[in-house]
Amino acid sequence: DAMVIQNPRYQVTQFGKPVTLSCSQTLNHNVMYWYQQKSSQAPKLLFHYYDKDFNNEADTPDNFQSRRPNTSFCFLDIRSPGLGDAAMYLCATSRDKETQYFGPGTRLLVL
């Protein structure tokens, strides 16, 4: 089945230690998104790639970066995680600007 895959499902890191979250998709969608969702809150868009074009949300901290080496993969890099970055990170994909399909998420814990 075509799907959005996120690895790992759970990630524990130390305060200030860089961490990378991975997203891959078999849907061949050209748009990929990263959302941050804190406990009991709605998902918040961090940035997205439209094909190779990177689009950052104005309020996304510089601590968050992203890479998309090819159509299928997209990475979220957190350069120096703080306690406030503990959250569920959701990857989503879409074809152009249509329906977004979400992966299962990666829960990040910062110690």
Place this chain on the structure above:
Amino acid sequence: AQSVTQPDIHITVSEGASLELRCNYSYGATPYLFWYVQSPGQGLQLLLKYFSGDTLVQGIKGFEAEFKRSQSSFNLRKPSVHWSDAAEYFCAVGASVIYNQGGKLIFGQGTELSVKP
């Protein structure tokens, strides 16, 4: 500014009872409207969507939603709730102008549904 309001933070219904979850949006043009469901520790699953056409849309798992432009609403309904429907439900708007520039979804705060046996 575009916004989505889900007035009910938490709803409890009995199994077999009907359900309506409310969603109101604020946007000047015709929005793209979505309902997603999220089980604990999981990602978001699309229930249904409205882009244009018939204002009553059918989704998966027996859910439906009705777009009412005059009320700026897109309420989600199900005639008979099952215990497995217990989850968090998010209404989202893809505001058409912004959406066509990059697909940003604006989410409501979510409604947590509990189902009593």
